[in-house]
Amino acid sequence: MAAVDEAIRKAKILVEALGWIRQFRDRYVVIKLGGSALDDPDSVRNCLSDVIFMEAVGMRPILVHGGGKAISRAMESAGIQPRFVHGRRYTDDETLEIVGRVLAEEICESLVDEIRRQGGQAVGLNFRSQNVLEGERLTLAGDAGEQIDLGRVGEVVNVRREILEATCRSGSIPVLPSIALDSDGGKLNVNADTAAAAVARALRAEKLMFLSDVPGIFRDRTDPSTLISHLQSDRVRALIEDGTIDTGMLPKVDAALDALDAGVRKIHIVDARVPHSILLEIYSDKGIGTEIVR
Numbered sequence: 001m002a003a004v005d006e007a008i009r010k011a012k013i014l015v016e017a018l019g020w021i022r023q024f025r026d027r028y029v030v031i032k033l034g035g036s037a038l039d040d041p042d043s044v045r046n047c048l049s050d051v052i053f054m055e056a057v058g059m060r061p062i063l064v065h066g067g068g069k070a071i072s073r074a075m076e077s078a079g080i081q082p083r084f085v086h087g088r089r090y091t092d093d094e095t096l097e098i099v100g101r102v103l104a105e106e107i108c109e110s111l112v113d114e115i116r117r118q119g120g121q122a123v124g125l126n127f128r129s130q131n132v133l134e135g136e137r138l139t140l141a142g143d144a145g146e147q148i149d150l151g152r153v154g155e156v157v158n159v160r161r162e163i164l165e166a167t168c169r170s171g172s173i174p175v176l177p178s179i180a181l182d183s184d185g186g187k188l189n190v191n192a193d194t195a196a197a198a199v200a201r202a203l204r205a206e207k208l209m210f211l212s213d214v215p216g217i218f219r220d221r222t223d224p225s226t227l228i229s230h231l232q233s234d235r236v237r238a239l240i241e242d243g244t245i246d247t248g249m250l251p252k253v254d255a256a257l258d259a260l261d262a263g264v265r266k267i268h269i270v271d272a273r274v275p276h277s278i279l280l281e282i283y284s285d286k287g288i289g290t291e292i293v294r
């Protein structure tokens with residue numbers, strides 16, 4: 001009897017998901033995997049199995065990844081001290097070679113390999129294969145209006161969406177590192193949160209999901225009961241101003257607000273360490289992280 005009850009419970013879960021599966025069929029979902037999540041192989045495997053599931057039930061997932069922690073480790077092994085200016089890595093030519101190798105060769109290839117190992121199809125799209133992100137150098141102004149030199153740091157100015165659309169149509173999951181090419185074919189190091197938002201904006205994605213190593217946005221980071229499950233964009237601005245949101249969460253919420261302004265329906269910040277956090281967030285009636293809407 002217990003076995004039958006268990007089977008019925010599982011069937012109910014499938015039925016609960018059916019409505020969401022229908023609603024999101026053929027919709028683009030951009031998933032950003034951050035360096036914090038990428039450092040834990042179990043989190044990566046679990047996230048990728050969810051992404052494969054999404055593709056199998058008719059959604060169009062696109063993976064955009066960072067790898068800031070791995071880049072810093074590789075720089076330190078090469079005897080270069082990482083330096084961040086306004087949250088961006090100062091990127092000289094030597095650093096750029098390391099960023100290209102770590103993101104496009106090591107991390108992108110390992111994500112594609114793992115998706116294939118789990119029975120899904122994936123294609124790495126970057127300057128080594130087929131480039132999707134076109135960029136230009138990012139210029140930031142200092143307090144006195146002076147120009148801040150970030151080296152080869154860029155922002156995305158165009159996304160070749162036709163390549164993403166064709167890849168998704170063919171049943172493959174596109175995997176993109178946060179590197180853009182400028183009009184001369186030179187590499188630019190782009191913050192991965194902003195790269196993911198640029199992709200979501202270009203595709204008018206249904207969702208943009210940030211997978212990190214926190215359950216979501218907290219009102220008080222020392223108190224787990226203060227997780228905010230639903231946020232409206234105007235409230236996000238207030239949380240930035242009062243200092244509740246800072247450090248690594250800042251580029252995520254900045255990118256989230258940009259994406260919402262451009263027509264992306266919903267932003268999710270979820271914990272990559274929780275098994276199946278993506279599926280729980282999308283296909284169940286009650287999500288587990290923080291969702292942000294306009």
Ligand SMILES: Nc1ncnc2c1ncn2[C@@H]1O[C@H](COP(=O)(O)OP(=O)(O)O)[C@@H](O)[C@H]1O
Nearest residue numbers: 034035036212214216217218244245246248249
């Ligand atoms: N209000 C907040 N709630 C939760 N995390 C926050 C908040 N403000 C800042 N953070 C920080 O943001 C970090 C996530 O950003 P980051 O480490 O850069 O992630 P990733 O590597 O996934 O891009 C969290 O580990 C936490 O320290």
Ligand SMILES: CC(=O)N[C@@H](CCC(=O)OP(=O)(O)O)C(=O)O
Nearest residue numbers: 035066067068088089190191192
């Ligand atoms: C310009 C800039 O800062 N680029 C980032 C790109 C990687 C990234 O953003 O990785 P996470 O998502 O893991 O932080 C960097 O070099 O660290």
